[in-house]
Amino acid sequence: MTAIRLPTTRSPGSVLGAAPGVTESAEAYRATGGHAGTTDPDALLRHLDASGLRGRGGACFPAAVKLRAVRDRGGAPVVVANGEEGEPGSVKDRWLLRARPHLVLDGLAHAAAITGAVRGYVYLSDPEAGASVRRALAEREPHLPVEVVETDHTYVAGEESAVVRRIDGGPALPTTKPPRPFERGVGGAPTLVSNVETLARIALTAAHPGLRRTIARSTLVTLSGGHSEPVLAEVPYGVPLRTLAAWHGTPAPGGALMGGLFGGLVDGRALDLPLEPDALAAAGTALGCGAIRFLAAGACPVATAADAVGHLAAESTRQCGVCVSGTAAIRDT
Known part of the structure; x- marks a missing residue:
C-alpha cells in the first residue's frame, strides 16, 4: 500500500489537495476554487508559457508548446487525459483519477478551450479510477463531451500513438511516426494526449495564476x-x-x-x-x-538491471525485430 505524504506547508497550488485519502466531490472542488479560474484561453496559455510547465508523462515536453501545436492545426481537435502509467513503480496518475477526478477534468476542459477541441477522452486501465471519473462526470455540467476509455495495463499502452490507436478501436500498441497525434490523431483529428498530472497543473494554474511558477x-x-x-x-x-x-x-x-x-x-x-x-x-x-x-x-545493481531488462522483454510490443530479438538477447545474457 502506498502512503501519501502532504507537503509541510499547504498551498492552494498543490495537486494533493486538502484530503488526499478521500475522493473529492464536485462540491468540495468548487469550495476550494475549482471551476472558477481563468476563463480566457489565450491568457491561460500565456500563463503556462511563462511558468515553464512541462509535461509529467515522462518526456518533460513544454505543455504550452504542445497545446499550441494542436490549436494551430485547426479543424476540430480532440483532447485526451492519459492516465495509463506503464512505468513500474508509478502510482500518481491512478491516484489523481481516484482522488481528484474533478481537478483532472477541469484541466481537460481548459485544454479543450485552448485548443478548440470539441470532445475529450479519459484513458486509463485502473477500474477504481474509471469508476471515480464516471461519478465525477455525472456530477458536473457536460460543457465538453467526455468518454472514458479503458485498456489493459501494459508498459506501452500509455505511449501517445498507442493511446490514439486504442481509442480508435485498435490495440494499445504504438504506431510509426509521423504522423504524430497533434497532426493526425483520434478519428484523424489533431489530438492532444496529455498526462493527467499535467492537466491537473493546468487547472491549478487557471485557478491560481499568481502561483503559476510554484505549480510548474x-x-x-x-x-x-x-x-x-x-x-x-x-x-x-x-x-x-x-x-x-x-x-x-x-x-x-x-x-x-x-x-x-x-x-x-x-x-x-x-x-x-x-x-x-x-x-x-x-x-x-x-x-x-x-x-x-x-x-x-x-x-546488487546488476540484479536490478537484469530485472528491468526482463520486464522490458516481457512487455515488448513484438512489432520490431530489433526489440523482439535484441531485448530478449540482453535479458538472457
Missing part, C-alpha cells in the same frame, strides 16, 4: 525501494535525490532506478543531483514519470 516547479514523485513502504509525495524541483531517499526511509542508498525505467540506473554519486529535469538530463538520467526506486546499501 512542483511535481509528484513515487518513492520506493529499500525496506520502507512506497510513498507518493509532492516536492519542489531542486531537492537533492539524497534528501528524498532519507525522507523515504532509505538513508544511505547505493543508487537509484530513475523514472520507472525511463531514466535508467544511477550510482550513489548521482544522489547529490537536484530533482530538476535539465540537471538530471545533463547527468545522463531523467525524472520521467517521477517514480524513483532507491537501492538499499549492498543491493
